[in-house]
Amino acid sequence: MTLKKVKELLQAEVVCGESQLDEEVTFAGGSDLMSDVLAFGKPGILLLTGLTNRQSVRTAEIIEAKALVYVRGKKPDKEGIELAKKIGIPVLSTHYMMYTSCGFLFKNGLPGVSLLREKEDEK
Amino acid sequence: MKNKENVLSQHYEINGGDFSNAGNISTQIKETLKELGIRSSLIRRAAIAAYEAEMNVVMYAHQGQFQFSLTPSTIHFTVKDLGIGIEDIELAMQEGYSTATEELREMGFGAGMGLPNIKRNSDQFQISSTPGKGTFLDIFFYLNQREK
Numbered sequence: 001m002t003l004k005k006v007k008e009l010l011q012a013e014v015v016c017g018e019s020q021l022d023e024e025v026t027f028a029g030g031s032d033l034m035s036d037v038l039a040f041g042k043p044g045i046l047l048l049t050g051l052t053n054r055q056s057v058r059t060a061e062i063i064e065a066k067a068l069v070y071v072r073g074k075k076p077d078k079e080g081i082e083l084a085k086k087i088g089i090p091v092l093s094t095h096y097m098m099y100t101s102c103g104f105l106f107k108n109g110l111p112g113v114s115l116l117r118e119k120e121d122e123k
Numbered sequence: 124m125k126n127k128e129n130v131l132s133q134h135y136e137i138n139g140g141d142f143s144n145a146g147n148i149s150t151q152i153k154e155t156l157k158e159l160g161i162r163s164s165l166i167r168r169a170a171i172a173a174y175e176a177e178m179n180v181v182m183y184a185h186q187g188q189f190q191f192s193l194t195p196s197t198i199h200f201t202v203k204d205l206g207i208g209i210e211d212i213e214l215a216m217q218e219g220y221s222t223a224t225e226e227l228r229e230m231g232f233g234a235g236m237g238l239p240n241i242k243r244n245s246d247q248f249q250i251s252s253t254p255g256k257g258t259f260l261d262i263f264f265y266l267n268q269r270e271k
């Protein structure tokens with residue numbers, strides 16, 4: 001799924017990374033707990049979060065997330081946006097809440113990172 | 124370069140409570156390892172462990188020192204802090220156990236996953252602590268080992 005499609009499905013605003021919307025994401029995960037993200041995140045993940053501080057962007061950078069979606073109409077703080085621009089990670093903001101946002105993406109074929117893990121474990 | 128065996132050695136200072144700079148060390152180390160052509164899965168594990176260790180110092184200690192060294196066979200981090208220390212290490216190593224304040228939790232940390240995450244991502248991990256004084260972490264990654 002392209003980030004453009006994610007933007008459409010979530011009626012999201014692009015906070016930064018407008019030029020990268022043609023990039024594809026193949027799985028997603030959502031959490032407000034950065035330690036959980038560090039534990040379950042995989043490179044290329046589309047990360048949905050409601051946490052808006054700089055650490056949310058930093059965590060995305062560490063796990064090599066493809067893009068960030070802030071739910072409940074939130075946006076990262078100024079420091080966070082600066083960091084996202086610097087590291088080149090696209091940031092979207094949707095007014096939908098976490099559950100609804102994940103539901104829309106899942107329903108439209110974007111699997112969760114946990115499903116990806118289960119598949120790998122089966123191998 | 125500190126001695127013959129070390130390819131590289133870096134020392135960093137961490138200030139407790141400095142959330143703005145938290146993560147800088149980890150990303151610097153990550154960049155360095157990338158430039159040296161270390162395989163990406165190992166870099167990621169090392170970066171996650173470094174970041175969790177860095178955050179722990181920022182959250183719980185007054186001050187800390189982060190030593191990163193690279194030899195032909197290992198990535199080695201030592202993290203030493205002056206802080207509250209850990210009363211019960213066994214308990215602190217359990218996933219979900221945390222002494223974090225509400226304020227820290229609101230920042231998205233303090234889920235009780237930090238130390239277990241460091242252990243899970245490293246190849247060798249040792250922790251020692253003196254309550255009221257500080258904590259010492261010794262973390263190794265082996266360059267020539269198959270991925271776990």
